[in-house]
Each structure stands twice: as structure tokens, then as C-alpha cells.
Amino acid sequence: MFSPAAVVASCGGFVLIGALQALYGPAIPAFREEFALTPSAAGLGLSAHFVGGVAGVLLFDRLYGRLGNRQILGASYLLMAVGAAGFALAPNWPTALTAALSAGLGFGGIDYGLNQLFAVGFGPRSTAMLNILNAHFGVGAILGPALIGAVGSEHYPAVFLGFALANLPLLLCLKGVRDRAPQPAGSRAPGGTGALGRSLGSVLALFVALYVLHVGIEAGVGGWEPTHLETLGYGAGVAATATSVYWLMMTVGRFLVAPIALRFSAQAIITVSCAGMTVCLLLAAVPALAPYAYAGVGLFIAPIFPTGLPWLHRAAPSARRAGSLVIAASMVGGVAAGPALGKAIEAAGIRAVPLLLCGISALCLVATLWLIRGTRVR
Template sequence: MKSAAADRLFSRSAAVASCVGSILIGMLQSLYGPSIPGLRHEFGLSPSGAGLGLSLHFTGGVAGVLAFNAIHSRISNRALLAWSYALMAAGGAGFALAPNWLLALAAAFLCGLGFGGIAYGLNQLFAVGFGERATAMLNVLHAHFGIGAVLGPGVVAWLGPDDYRYAFGACAVLAAALVLAGSRGVRTQVSDGPPAERGNRGLGLPRVLVGFLVLYILNVAVEAGVGGWEPTHLETIGYSAAMAASTTSVFWLMMTVGRFLVVPITLRHSPERILAVCAAGMTVCLLLTLFKGVAPVAYAGVGLFIAPVFPTGLSWLNKALPQARRAGAWVIAGSMIGGVAAPPLLGVGIEASGIHAVPWLLTALSGASLLATLRLIRLTRRSAS
């Protein structure tokens, strides 16, 4: 049942500021890749050396999720968000002003800590702070993350890679502004539910939590796999490099559009039903990428179907395990690890089977995600009965 406390967790201005914060973390994550030419020129780096910036950012992100989850019970929601934005502001400014690469990497890690805190904090608070509208609001939140991810490369392209410092500096200024604006209007405490729920540590909890971890790792693997290997696959089957790059941009754009489109659907259908349809739709679209004539459209379809999975799954997790609300932190951290590990692991499979195997490998991952979703539906229904 929706509680009055949940309704008061966010003021309208705080919800808007949170969406701006989601745009910010989407931009920050997407700035590293387009900045690589500028980083190599500035610090004399190899391609792999320049790529360490994003790796340290994600490493900090995982650490930030787990660290803020560990201390959340001892600090207020406002403090969690304020400290996270402050870390991002310090990290972004440090990356923009770093005189050498070691300090830049340290700043990227610091920025990642704040990134992880905001990723954990906003997802957790939106999951419990909007009652029956949580699924819809989580999709709105993640749609704004997508807007930031689309804007970031555009900003670097407009400035030029050698002026990447200005892009990171602007993000630092925005993060500093959100230290106060982003936490104002957020209640200091979240209702933890009735005592019976808090004390209920049923035997189904570990299996359900593991099921959600598997589901998220598989979906992030599909997302990262398409984003990383779609251009190469399309070029291999005969499309131009420009067409392949444009189609990949459409995939990310469809992920943003899909999260807005699903909002009214979340008000009429359960999260588990939405995720089952999404998993089936992804699998069908990935099978269609086997056919050259429809492959670009099919990849766009994957983006549309995968879009609601991350935010809608968090809402489902919160409903399935109300007695373990910190479980979201492990799922978010697991998804980040999956995003780092999936592309190289897929690369091993592609080296063994060839680029033409990309649709089959991704379809296998998506099919496993569909099976994991169906298994979770059975587990959560059994736990509820």
C-alpha cells in the first residue's frame, strides 16, 4: 500500500533537480570516449592508456555504490546526495585541471565515487519515494540519463576533443550547483516499511536476489554488446562506416525514447509483465539482425525493448524484496561490473567464431535473459504466496 511518507519523500523541485542530476551523470559517463584523442595529445598516451579514464570512473562507480549503501543507514538522504554531488564536482574539476595523467586518473576515480553515490541514491530513493508511481518515475529518471549520454559526445564534438577540459569543467560546475539544489526538498529519512517486513528474511530472499543479479548482468551485457559490436557487425555485412555509426547512435537514442514511451504503460501493467515482453522483444529483434536488409532497424528495436529493463527491474526488486531494500545497491554494482566485463568476453567469443556470430552471441544472452525473467516471475510469486 502506498504510504503518505512515500508521497512526501520528494518535493516537485527535488524531483526536477534529480532529473538534472541524472542528465549530469549520463553526460559525465559519455565524455571519456570522445575525449580520447584530446587526452592522447595532451598526455602522450596510447589508446589503451587513454581508455583507463573510463575504467577508473567505473571502478569508482562500483566503490561508490557499495560505500554509500554501507553508510546510508547512518546518514540522511540529503547528505548522501550532497556528498555524492560534491565528489563529482571535485572529480570533474580535478580531471579538467590535472597537470599529469596520474592525477587525472585519480580525479576520474573520485568522480566515479560520486557517480556511484548518485546512481545508487537516486535509484533507491525513486524506487521507494513515489509509491505506485515508482516504476514510471524510475523510467523518467533513466530517460534523463539517456539525454545526458546523447548530449555528452555532442558537446565534445562542438568544442573539439582538445578542449575536453571545458566539458568536464562545466559538469563540475553543475555538480557543485546540485550540492544544495539537488538535495533540497528531499526528506531526510525513508520509511522502511512495517516491522513484519523488516524482520522477514525468508528462505526465498537469496534466490530472488541472485535471480535479479543474473537478470541485470545479462541485460547490461546485451546493452554493452550491441553498443560495442553493432558498428563492426554492420560494416562486416556490407554497410558503410557512416551508416554503421549512425545506426549505433539510433540504438542509444531509442533507449532514451523507450523509457519515456513506457511511462504510461507502467501505470497499467506490472513490472514483471513489462520485463517479460521486453525480453521477448529483444530476443526477436536480435534474431532479425541476422538478415542484412532489416539489421539496422532490428538493432534500433533492441534499444527500444531494452530501454525499460533497468529502471523497471529496480521497481520490481523493491516490491519483491521489501525487507531488503539495500538489495538495489548490489544489483546496481553488479550491473556496472557486467558492463565492464561483457565487451571483452564477447570479444573472445567473436575471435573464436567471427564477426558474423555477433547476432547469435547476443541472441543467446537475450534468450538467457528471457529465461531468467520467467524464472524470477515464478520465484517472486512463490515468495509472495
């Protein structure tokens, strides 16, 4: 599916989409001042990006197989570049939101397109390659805010413009991508999946549940860890550093699991990940252990998203739209996690954050065990 140069360029593309998603937050103070926005209005920038992302996944899934892979990815890079440049140069807030929506469309196309092609394009190495690809998303998510911090949020237009220009060289590497993807393997595949033991609909529903729940945990820890740690008595600086370590461990975990994925099945990796995540969230309720336990959550949650996709393609080879369904669901999970968890915290208190997330993690483990049973070859 990919030449070596195209693999490197694809990883670079994931660095860029990780950076783009992470650039909006640190830039909020500057564009709040520039456009005289309330906090809720400023938050619409990231919301527009995610709405565009979901639409991009669904749109480009409709085009997948009808147009060549190079056309889809090229259009996605161009949309993201135009949207980022438009956001940087927007004369007013409605124009900026339109540009963020455009950038999100490209973001969704790249996220879906590359995940889909890596899931089917490397054979037994697909799980390892997907973990490496998604680890580069984490690299971008770390570098983006660091860049805004280095130049100052008031210079966010220059950062977004630089980001837009960085997309363009990747277009030159698309000739190394095969224009048509191979069909997923049939009824036999490494790891014991293939012929479905239960109905296709129930298996897809369990995959969607797993993705929605684990992305909700990912967003929940990222959003509420600083507040929880400060409630436990840690200083603001320690809480912020611990949250950065959580995101760093998520990136490191994906790099570490790549060689492991060559020896162990996706089912085994995700089962261990969900169990480890559940234990770490339980330990995060202990004040002395909380910062270290959250780092452990980052390490264990890391492989779930990229490792589940090859398993999904082997379990449901006839469901062409399965990949787009779970990727779109994961984005919806990230959007819904904030208000849903916020309501639960209002009722239970800040100290209950890790226990609430632990309950969700336990549901992830249950969904995984059901999936193992439901996708076992008869």
C-alpha cells in the first residue's frame, strides 16, 4: 500500500493533525481578545473542528472505493491547509468558524483515510504500524501547544499559517500510496477472528461502545486530572505537569506496543489495556498515588484505538463502513465526554472523578470480553 517515503509522510500527516487539534486551546486567549468573545463562544472553535472531523470521516467514507486513495488524501490535506490558513487570516469570528469547519473536514479525511489504509495495507504488521502512526498524533499534540507557548498566543495566526504550509509537501509523497486498497482478509486471520459467532450488528455495536467509552475516558482524564489533583492538595504546577505526563505516556505507549503487536493478538493487547486502565483509575483515588496512576492510565489506554481497527476489519470484513463508524463514534465520544462527565461530577464531587472513570473503564473491559466471545471462530 505504501512506499517507505509515503509511510514517513503519513506519520508526518498524523503529527500535523495532532498539532492542529491541540492548537486551538492555547490560542483561545488571543482570539478571545481579538474578536471580543465570551469563553463559550471561543470554545466553538474546537467544536467546529470536531463537527468538521465527524463530517469528514463520513464524507470520505462515501468516497472511499469510488475515488482513488491519492485523490481522497490529497483533497484532505488541501482542505486542512486552506482551513488553517483561513482561520489565521479570518477578519471576523463567523469566518474563522467556517475555516475551522473546513480544517476539520480535512482532519477527518486524513484520520479516517490513513487509519483505514494502514489497517488493511500491512497484513500481519497492521496493528504495529497503526500504533506507530497514531503515536505520531500524540507527538503533534505535544508539540502544538509547546509551539504556541514559545511564540506567544498573540502570534497564533503565524503558527496556523506555518501549519497550513507544512501540509503542502506531503502532497508530493502521495504518489507512493497505492490508489486502490486490498480487500480485508476473509474468514481466517491471525489472532483467531474471522467468521462471526454472533450477528454482525451486535459485534459492530460492541466495537462502537468500546471506542466511545475509551475515548470518553481519554478526554475525561485529560480534562479533569488537573482539577482532581488540585482538589487532593497538589499545586497547580504539579497538576499541569502530571497531565502533560499523561499525554506523553499515551504517546510512548503506542511506540512501545508496536513490537508487542507482532507477537500478541489484538484481543490480548486490548484486554490487558482495559484491565490495566481500570486498576490505575482505581489507584488514582488514593491521593499519594494519583499522579503516577494517571500516568499509568495513559500508558494502558494508548494501544486501544489503533489496535482495535485491524481486529474490527478481520471480525467484520464484509462491513465496508465499519471503520468509519467507529472512528466517527470515537470523535462523538470525545465531544460528549465533557458535559456527561461534568453532570456526574456535579452530583458526586471532584474526588469521585477517578472512580467514575474507573466504572467506565470496567465497561470497556466487559465490552472487550464480549467481543472476544462474539468474534471467536466457531
